[in-house]
Amino acid sequence: MSEAPVAPQALAFLGLGVMGGPMAGHLRKAGHAVTVYNRTASKAQAWVAEHGGQAAPTPREAAQGAAIVFACVGNDDDLRSVVLGEDGAFAGMAPGSVFVDHTTASAEVARELAQAARARGLWFVDAPVSGGQAGAVNGVLTVMCGGEASAFEAMRPVAMAYSRAVTLLGPSGAGQLAKMVNQICIASLVQGLAEGIAFGQKAGLDMKAVLDVIGKGAAQSWQMDNRGKTMVDDQFEFGFAVDWMRKDLGLVLEEARRNGATLPATAMVDQFYADVQAMGGRRWDTSSLIKRLR
Template sequence: MADSINTTRTYEPTAPRRVAFIGLGVMGLPMAGHLARAGHAVTVYNRSAAKAAAWVAEFAGASAPTPAEAAREADVVFTCVGNDDDLRSVLLGETGAFAGMKPGAILVDHTTASAEVAREMQAAAKARGLHFVDAPVSGGQAGAVNGQLTVMCGGDAAPFEAMKPVALAFSRAVTLVGEPGAGQLAKMVNQICIAGLVQGLAEAVAFGDRAGLDMKQVLDVIGKGAAQSWQMDNRGKTMVDDQFNFGFAVDWMRKDLGLVLDEARRNGAKLPVTALVDQFYADVQGLGGGRWDTSSLIKRLR
């Protein structure tokens, strides 16, 4: 785990807080690491106790056997788990985080989940005298490792302002975009944008290959103009090289696009390109690429 965070990251001075972090996956592990490096007293929980023990060995925090124990006495509790059901499982019930949190504490959820579950958890927190902020992130594993995530938040202003300086340990921007659930809706907008961009980039690279161009050179050229994007800068040349063993997995993207399409059915938004790209990702899964990076869309075109 020695490379789990960027150790050259500098942190803005802020008052040390007692925090908990629940969920030490590829995103949560480095995020919790940055909180510890920033001077906060961190207690972690993970379903795999071995991973929690390894985190403690590296960052000198503490671990707990249940989410409730991890959350006890914490000012801010962060969660980053897989989906709506995972979130409910770590927050609700006798061993859930809500059961252990002190009155007035703040639960900040970084899971990419539905707006519906965010509103549900906000209501559950409020009924217990707690606060809830839905706060999905963008920036991928590299952003988590480097402490440069973008966090889009939904919730009330007071708990948002209280959690923001703490969350800046692993972020470059933490922004309140609206009421409970709005953070998750903003993340859906983010994923809609990415789906279209990656498909366009995949088609461009495949076209250039067929035309006999040196696509790495072409990407360098057009990357200085109007076609430039994060996806082009970070995934264009790896597409050319047929490298997809890193970054945000197709399985995760399909989960996210499922949330997007479910929400669109509720609100009436028309998403023809997003729906099509979702099916293209299903094709990639059929090729055995569920764990490939999302830029693997180009595999369909070769």
Template sequence: MSTPTAAASRTYDTVPARRVAFLGLGVMGYPMAGHLARAGHQVTVYNRTTAKAEAWAAAEGGRFAATPREAAAGADFVFACVGNDDDLRAVTLRADGAFAGMAPGAVFVDHTTASAEVARELHGAAKTLGLHFVDAPVSGGQAGAVNGALTVMCGGDAAPFEAMKPVALHFAKAVTRIGEAGAGQLAKMVNQVAIAGLVQGLSEAIAFGQKAGLDMPLVLDVIGKGAAQSWQMDNRGKTMVDDKFDFGFAVDWMRKDLGLVLEEARRNGARLPVTALVDQFYAEVQALGGRRWDTSSLIKRLK
């Protein structure tokens, strides 16, 4: 459930209230939809588990609908954050999907981390119906969603992107168009490749320091002021030292994302030896029982 944060104190007067739908109320979607409601937009939500949509509506003062089509009816913008390509197709293309309920000119904004291929497919399907589609995966994790501080990387046509950007800034600190349809998903893949290598390097560094008998919290404080500094070190280094992983971005989700990366790499010919290796390491973490552990749990293999 979303909670009031510094983001809730923003000034929204410059953004007119719009009719908005939000599809998918997981750990990301639930607080993202909450930011939109508290900004004064008329929000209707849909979730596969209706009880969660009912709870959100009761907490945030919005409405809930039984199908994506009903949620999207009359909406200026339809935001979605679901699980994968198949889930995304289900909430858009089926007879009870959002595309069937959206009015011509409405914009569908997809925050799911999915393939560039499905983004291009749905962009084309939307255009045929007189709709707009923007692929807009996010970075920042659950904390970023709760605090309204996500980074959103977008692909799609410029005009619908510019129309949806001020609305998306209610739950984001940055919303950037990278390029044409699919470019947002490709940028998210770049993000995940960078994170995978960083977390593995940080895991090895901490494990090495512990084997050497160093005071690792102190070491992290010191090297975090130099060239080794990273978001992962600042936010995950000391919890890795403490062997705490019951929070954050789950290993299962990371493996899903890296699967998309490696599939795209096979398509475009990119060589990703470290990413492929780290994906195997995450499979080992899953085998240890860490499917829902934070991605920083890579260090568990080394202890």
């Protein structure tokens, strides 16, 4: 939610999935002129019918005249497809404009696209988010950014329309690396929570009561507060999908191979998520790790 009124700007938003659609909606509510692009054109038309603004048939056309172009797509290849080439956003952007990538992607592609942007007189900010679909809908995402300070200062007040914190953490790629740290921490935390709940249930404890008690102490976490009781109830048809987490952990493990970091627990939990996928849980929430233990 915005800290202070921001003058309306011409913006573009590429990718209207479960994250991008609500984020673009918050930009419209903040008074900006938003042109959207989505690979499935009908989704862009539906967004316009709900929020106003306009849809464009290509990323290039969406980006024309935009001071800032935002994107939230699936992976590195999806990102390159909307940025580069004759119909890509960079081809339509005016010199001095800013491209903000909210995709959880690799640090490598962030550096690659930042270099390509500079060659065109553009700015590129890698800005992955944390907070999930609920955070996007409620406008309370945490945004981790890498890039030049001037480009960050241009995008930050606008991105506050759907965020509670937008922070510059270093040069190009730093935002993606920070998101990797986020996912490393979450992976082992959810596994620990799953083991604790499974243990308590085997021991015959009222685990909802136990969670209420230990949630007031050192074991407290967002995951415990928001997922503990649904884990007890075996409910997983919501939230951040296992498929998405495996994609993210794949990026983490690839980067760790590159930089020499040792991530034994993360590698193990990644394989546990593979087990959940094999159980049919590709779209279950990440808290479904507990299914392996039952």
